[in-house]
Amino acid sequence: xxxxxxxxxxxxxxxxxxxxxxxxxxxxxxxxxxxxxxxxxxxxxxxxxxxxxxxxxxxxxxxxxxxxxxxxxxxxxxxxxxxxxxxxxxxxxxxxxxxxxxxxxxxxxxxx
Amino acid sequence: xxxxxxxxxxxxxxxxxxxxxxxxxxxxxxxxxxxxxxxxxxxxxxxxxxxxxxxxxxxxxxxxxxxxxxxxxxxxxxxxxxxxxxxxxxxxxxxxxxxxxxxxxxxxxxxxxxxxxxxxxxxxxxxxxxxxxxxxxxxxxxxxxxxxxxxxxxxxxxxxxxxxxxxxxxxxxxxxxxxxxxxxxxxxxxxxxxxxxxxxxxxxxxxxxxxxxxxxxxxxxxxxxxxxxxxxxxxxxxxxxxxx
Numbered sequence: 001x002x003x004x005x006x007x008x009x010x011x012x013x014x015x016x017x018x019x020x021x022x023x024x025x026x027x028x029x030x031x032x033x034x035x036x037x038x039x040x041x042x043x044x045x046x047x048x049x050x051x052x053x054x055x056x057x058x059x060x061x062x063x064x065x066x067x068x069x070x071x072x073x074x075x076x077x078x079x080x081x082x083x084x085x086x087x088x089x090x091x092x093x094x095x096x097x098x099x100x101x102x103x104x105x106x107x108x109x110x111x112x
Numbered sequence: 113x114x115x116x117x118x119x120x121x122x123x124x125x126x127x128x129x130x131x132x133x134x135x136x137x138x139x140x141x142x143x144x145x146x147x148x149x150x151x152x153x154x155x156x157x158x159x160x161x162x163x164x165x166x167x168x169x170x171x172x173x174x175x176x177x178x179x180x181x182x183x184x185x186x187x188x189x190x191x192x193x194x195x196x197x198x199x200x201x202x203x204x205x206x207x208x209x210x211x212x213x214x215x216x217x218x219x220x221x222x223x224x225x226x227x228x229x230x231x232x233x234x235x236x237x238x239x240x241x242x243x244x245x246x247x248x249x250x251x252x253x254x255x256x257x258x259x260x261x262x263x264x265x266x267x268x269x270x271x272x273x274x275x276x277x278x279x280x281x282x283x284x285x286x287x288x289x290x291x292x293x294x295x296x297x298x299x300x301x302x303x304x305x306x307x308x309x310x311x312x313x314x315x316x317x318x319x320x321x322x323x324x325x326x327x328x329x330x331x332x333x334x335x336x337x338x339x340x341x342x343x344x345x346x347x348x349x350x351x352x353x354x355x356x
Contacts, residue, residue, distance in 0.1 A: 033188055052272070062217050
């Protein structure tokens with residue numbers, strides 16, 4: 001499914017990377033421990049997390065995940081946004097909990 | 113006889129992937145001396161490999177150095193550990209490296225320069241220093257103490273990589289010597305963990321201009337981790353006050 005379609009259907013806030021929404025998302029990964037994400041996330045995953053620090057951007061670049069979604073209305077730190085802008089990362093936000101968001105993604109056909 | 117020392121013990125060098133390239137020994141010491149710091153701690157992520165260079169450089173400055181590192185535990189808690197002797201430092205380093213897996217990707221995380229006392233590049237550390245070790249906070253605390261170390265939970269008030277953000281509370285069986293608070297921490301009076309442990313403030317500098325933005329004043333017999341431990345516990349007349 002196109003990332004832009006996911007953003008529209010789940011009404012996600014686009015915090016960074018609006019020009020990169022025209023990409024296919026195949027699967028998803030949820031995780032707040034960076035070591036877990038480094039070990040287990042895959043390219044083109046949509047990554048669901050409540051962590052908003054700068055390392056999230058470095059890891060999404062390294063793992064080539066398609067986008068990051070911050071849950072529960074968490075606002076990225078200013079340095080996180082700056083780094084994301086420099087590195088063309090896609091940062092999205094939602095007020096939903098991870099559980100709720102992952103459920104809705106699954107209903108759209110995005111599996112683990 | 114006790115003397116008063118202004119200590120800023122949480123500082124990164126160019127070895128930390130997130131540390132600025134300008135954080136080389138002489139620059140760090142010059143900046144610290146300008147801020148009136150008498151004892152500086154060197155705490156790179158999961159590595160002590162620039163400690164000896166800073167100690168060597170300090171021979172030309174009026175400042176003491178305490179070597180240590182900022183460990184990232186399995187729970188992704190940042191913990192500061194300090195050792196007075198090289199054996200403790202190197203021994204603990206060996207334990208950490210044996211439990212730290214993966215390779216650095218400088219294009220994402222930054223370069224990890226190992227330097228000499230003049231800032232000349234000796235090596236690029238290839239390990240994933242930003243990563244977490246595969247041993248938890250209890251074991252890190254125990255192993256550091258076994259080697260005569262001082263153990264302080266880093267920036268305990270922060271919402272990432274702190275013992276509070278990762279565990280929710282400080283487990284009673286983790287024998288911390290103190291908690292560190294961020295330079296800009298303001299209490300709302302509800303943080304019970306602040307009252308239960310000695311609270312110190314250090315700068316967590318990644319850039320030269322951040323050195324000395326937070327510190328403690330310690331009244332101790334010598335500028336060492338062992339003496340600071342006494343001060344944290346209020347033992348043998350040693351004591352300390354935090355700047356903020």
